[in-house]
Amino acid sequence: MTSRCVAFVANRGYALTSSRSGLIRRFLDAGWDVILVTADDAESRSLCASGARLEPVIFRRGGLAPVSDLRAFRRLLAIYCRWQPALIQHFHARPVIFGNVAARRVLGDSVRIVNTITGLGRTFAGGRLAARLAGWGYAAGMRRADAGIFQNRDDYRLFLERGWISDGRAWLIAGSGVDLERFVPVDRSHRSDTAPVVVMLARLLRQKGILEFATVAARIRERWPDAHFLLAGEEEPAHPDGLTAEWVKAQEHIEYLGRLADVRPVLAEADVFLFPSRYREGLPRVVLEAAATGLPAVAFDAPGVREAVLDGETGCLVSEGDVDALTGRVTALLEDGVRRRAMGRAARRMVEESFDVHAIEDQYLSIYRDLGIPI
Numbered sequence: 001m002t003s004r005c006v007a008f009v010a011n012r013g014y015a016l017t018s019s020r021s022g023l024i025r026r027f028l029d030a031g032w033d034v035i036l037v038t039a040d041d042a043e044s045r046s047l048c049a050s051g052a053r054l055e056p057v058i059f060r061r062g063g064l065a066p067v068s069d070l071r072a073f074r075r076l077l078a079i080y081c082r083w084q085p086a087l088i089q090h091f092h093a094r095p096v097i098f099g100n101v102a103a104r105r106v107l108g109d110s111v112r113i114v115n116t117i118t119g120l121g122r123t124f125a126g127g128r129l130a131a132r133l134a135g136w137g138y139a140a141g142m143r144r145a146d147a148g149i150f151q152n153r154d155d156y157r158l159f160l161e162r163g164w165i166s167d168g169r170a171w172l173i174a175g176s177g178v179d180l181e182r183f184v185p186v187d188r189s190h191r192s193d194t195a196p197v198v199v200m201l202a203r204l205l206r207q208k209g210i211l212e213f214a215t216v217a218a219r220i221r222e223r224w225p226d227a228h229f230l231l232a233g234e235e236e237p238a239h240p241d242g243l244t245a246e247w248v249k250a251q252e253h254i255e256y257l258g259r260l261a262d263v264r265p266v267l268a269e270a271d272v273f274l275f276p277s278r279y280r281e282g283l284p285r286v287v288l289e290a291a292a293t294g295l296p297a298v299a300f301d302a303p304g305v306r307e308a309v310l311d312g313e314t315g316c317l318v319s320e321g322d323v324d325a326l327t328g329r330v331t332a333l334l335e336d337g338v339r340r341r342a343m344g345r346a347a348r349r350m351v352e353e354s355f356d357v358h359a360i361e362d363q364y365l366s367i368y369r370d371l372g373i374p375i
Helices: 021-029 042-048 066-083 093-110 128-143 153-161 189-193 210-223 245-249 264-268 285-292 323-335 337-354 357-370
Strands: 005-009 033-038 053-056 087-091 112-117 119-121 147-150 170-172 197-201 228-232 272-275 297-300 315-318
Touching: 005 021, 005 066, 021 033, 021 357, 033 042, 033 066, 042 053, 053 066, 066 093, 087 093, 093 112, 093 128, 112 357, 119 153, 147 153, 147 357, 153 170, 189 337, 197 210, 197 285, 210 228, 210 323, 272 285, 272 323, 285 297, 285 337, 297 323, 315 323, 323 337
Parallel strands: 005 033, 005 087, 033 053, 087 112, 112 147, 147 170, 197 228, 197 272, 272 297, 297 315
Antiparallel strands: none
């Protein structure tokens, strides 16, 4: 293998800067050409300052978009033909589905392809046709890859059971990891005498649980009028499941902070992390980042989420859609500071033991080496 070029393909730059920048730096430090195949945004451009090169592609997020998908596919063909990478790492649904077909058409067996399934999102919630099309796409993409990495056991089992990937090419790596030097434990012992603060970080999508967050906030503020429910996250105006910032701002019981460049300050002021998502997460990094600061979480028992929250140890899980139970668990934790802080300490230990970003990077590099990539 003579090429020393690697391509990282993702929906947008944030997906690469937030948890894969260390992996990218390892290739750059080893003298590889690193190509970022993603959106032309501030995050992807920031990685170019370190030596990576950007090849912009627009991947539509959510819903059927045949015209946009065709443009993205053609763009992938051109990029792979130009750079002739030895390794292509795909993240997210559309890069996986279209990128594998494009890579094999242009490069044949000369390239190693690794796909990471970062969650299935609305794939199997959009009706039978959407689920069937997604299944065909995943099957076509994954069968052309050399390795598939899954972030939770539910997705891992689903792909194996449906025959979309063979057991010998499937790997389970829990999440994208957390930078434990950036997300450090916070001393919250002083918060017993302050107004309670509950935080949620998520894109403004219905399935992310924004409506449930607002409902819990309204119920709990009947008892604690001074309680603060803080929501931070970006809009997804083109997403079929999206909510507008104007709608969120109109909810009298929650405070909308917009998209934050750094979530650590708001996590440091929180008592509980609330995550009522029914979206099929890979393994929600925001829950792990909150846990790394010593913050317990209350969430629905959904795929991916159940591996980020250990029920009764690092937080509480309730049945999907059970807002009454969700409200009850948040209330119980706000009433019991001793238990809340004990769960927070356990959450930090869990992240240290299982989700250190450097350990996750080492697992990725091990897979690449097994495929013959000299890194």
